[in-house]
Amino acid sequence: MDLSAILEIVAKTDRGVARSHNEDAVLANNALGLVVLADGMGGYNAGEVASGMATAILGTALEKRFTETAPETLEADGRFHAHTVLAEEIAKSNTAIYEAAQNQSQYAGMGTTLVAGVFFDNRLTVAHIGDSRLYRLRGGDFQQVTRDHSLLQEQIDAGLISKEQARHSQNKNLVTRALGVDPAVEAEIQTYAVVPGDIYLLCSDGLNDMVEDDEIGMTVGMLAANIGLCAEQLIQMANDNGGRDNISVILVKIRADFSVPRGWWVRFLSWFK
Amino acid sequence: MAKLILSMDGLALNETVLTKERTTIGRKPHNDIQIDNLAISGEHAVVITILNDSFLEDLGSTNGTFVNGQSIKKHFLQNNDTIELGKYRLKYINEVTQQTSPADFEKTMILRPGAMSAAAEPVVTSTPAPMATASPSPAPAPMPTPAAPQQRTAPAAAAAAAPSLPLGVIQILSGGNAGRELELTKTLTTLGKPAVQVAVIARRPHGYFITHVEGAHLPIVNGKALDTQAHPLSDHDIIELAGVKMEFFLKN
Numbered sequence: 236m237d238l239s240a241i242l243e244i245v246a247k248t249d250r251g252v253a254r255s256h257n258e259d260a261v262l263a264n265n266a267l268g269l270v271v272l273a274d275g276m277g278g279y280n281a282g283e284v285a286s287g288m289a290t291a292i293l294g295t296a297l298e299k300r301f302t303e304t305a306p307e308t309l310e311a312d313g314r315f316h317a318h319t320v321l322a323e324e325i326a327k328s329n330t331a332i333y334e335a336a337q338n339q340s341q342y343a344g345m346g347t348t349l350v351a352g353v354f355f356d357n358r359l360t361v362a363h364i365g366d367s368r369l370y371r372l373r374g375g376d377f378q379q380v381t382r383d384h385s386l387l388q389e390q391i392d393a394g395l396i397s398k399e400q401a402r403h404s405q406n407k408n409l410v411t412r413a414l415g416v417d418p419a420v421e422a423e424i425q426t427y428a429v430v431p432g433d434i435y436l437l438c439s440d441g442l443n444d445m446v447e448d449d450e451i452g453m454t455v456g457m458l459a460a461n462i463g464l465c466a467e468q469l470i471q472m473a474n475d476n477g478g479r480d481n482i483s484v485i486l487v488k489i490r491a492d493f494s495v496p497r498g499w500w501v502r503f504l505s506w507f508k
Numbered sequence: 509m510a511k512l513i514l515s516m517d518g519l520a521l522n523e524t525v526l527t528k529e530r531t532t533i534g535r536k537p538h539n540d541i542q543i544d545n546l547a548i549s550g551e552h553a554v555v556i557t558i559l560n561d562s563f564l565e566d567l568g569s570t571n572g573t574f575v576n577g578q579s580i581k582k583h584f585l586q587n588n589d590t591i592e593l594g595k596y597r598l599k600y601i602n603e604v605t606q607q608t609s610p611a612d613f614e615k616t617m618i619l620r621p622g623a624m625s626a627a628a629e630p631v632v633t634s635t636p637a638p639m640a641t642a643s644p645s646p647a648p649a650p651m652p653t654p655a656a657p658q659q660r661t662a663p664a665a666a667a668a669a670a671p672s673l674p675l676g677v678i679q680i681l682s683g684g685n686a687g688r689e690l691e692l693t694k695t696l697t698t699l700g701k702p703a704v705q706v707a708v709i710a711r712r713p714h715g716y717f718i719t720h721v722e723g724a725h726l727p728i729v730n731g732k733a734l735d736t737q738a739h740p741l742s743d744h745d746i747i748e749l750a751g752v753k754m755e756f757f758l759k760n
Binding site (some may be wrong): 313314425426427428450453454457458460461464468471472475 | 529530532551554558695696698702703706708710712713719720721722736
């Protein structure tokens with residue numbers, strides 16, 4: 236099912252003000268409803284390599300596998316094909332990045348965060364590792380959908396520090412999970428219902444560390460009519476506030492319902508094709 | 509967190525908290541809620557939980573799934589719904605206090621020293637105003653035409669950058685609201701009529717910028733139509749938008 240008429244997607248990445256290079260990488264495939272965002276880490280240009288590998292390897296693999304089998308297909312275990320494929324391909328890209336880091340000394344210790352989404356059949360399956368986030372604006376309500384894998388989030392969960400204290404924490408950039416740093420990694424994968432009119436925002440911490448959530452939500456709401464401008468505005472706000480890190484945003488606007496037609500008549504018709 | 513309480517003949521058997529996105533119900537042992545009874549299909553039904561909402565879906569079971577006596581294929585579960593599978597009953601419990609908790613949780617995020625004083629005043633709109641700047645937010649609807657929800661403003665970004673920049677003001681020159689003033693205290697202020705013509709004015713550390721958002725016509729500044737790029741505003745610029753003329757000026 237070609238989703239290019241249903242999904243309006245804008246992907247932008249910016250070096251920011253303080254950094255000398257951009258270690259973020261973004262990828263979007265409108266027709267297949269795929270979005271991938273990665274924020275690399277590691278010395279010299281290793282971060283760029285890790286995030287670039289993550290988006291390229293994962294992007295290519297997901298495109299291939301979802302062209303072969305539709306993501307809404309149910310697997311034997313009752314999960315969607317989208318879920319299974321994301322888990323499998325993230326594991327493979329983890330291995331690829333990990334091996335590159337092991338084999339080439341200049342890439343030692345490189346890794347990347349990841350947030351990847353697949354839209355299908357009025358659903359979104361999202362996988363994430365680390366502190367890159369997915370937010371959703373639905374009918375004026377702006378919410379963070381993913382939960383960071385970070386020291387800070389764990390401290391908040393444990394009740395050690397408050398959210399207010401967290402804003403001034405020195406540990407902001409310490410993630411507890413990353414792609415490519417260990418031989419194996421577990422991505423957190425969830426499937427959510429999608430409603431026409433929803434706007435999804437995937438971003439790296441360069442945005443949410445520099446701009447308050449309320450303000451991000453307000454900007455997305457106000458500029459919903461023009462998500463290209465919205466993405467630029469978000470990056471500009473992060474830069475105006477200091478732009479201490481690379482900033483990446485992917486915005487996805489759901490224009491219409493995209494449920495997959497089901498029922499005997501569909502199967503009956505396809506029988507003639 | 510919502511839960512399902514399994515019972516038979518009024519006798520509670522067990523309780524399952526809906527922590528997973530998919531909670532499966534069936535006769536076979538791999539189900540999250542296993543009911544070993546021949547009236548139950550191997551994979552009978554599934555409860556899909558999204559944030560605070562749970563949906564029950566029958567997986568094509570032989571004897572069907574009933575909620576409060578009605579046969580269902582798909583059902584949006586409400587607190588105290590009773591799901592009937594053969595002789596077994598599953599009661600869905602999702603207390604109201606728990607349903608509101610995420611909103612409360614979000615509100616606590618906004619409570620910062622800067623917002624405390626603002627929170628003490630009666631709140632008219634639900635628009636959060638953290639990092640409130642020195643000047644009060646503009647009165648609702650100082651807008652050209654139809655009024656209310658057109659003018660939405662975002663909270664100011666860098667409060668630190670604010671004092672160096674003179675306050676920008678929009679004064680309406682024509683139309684029903686001629687003479688009204690709108691202070692641009694926030695990071696973003698949208699002007700115009702949604703779906704007809706909308707432009708946004710961004711307050712940035714080094715000045716104000718106007719950008720076209722939507723509509724077939726581009727905003728006109730000093731008689732010249734803008735392109736789609738951000739355009740810096742200078743003192744006493746005349747803006748024409750959705751048939752309304754307005755003047756931008758800086759207040760010291």
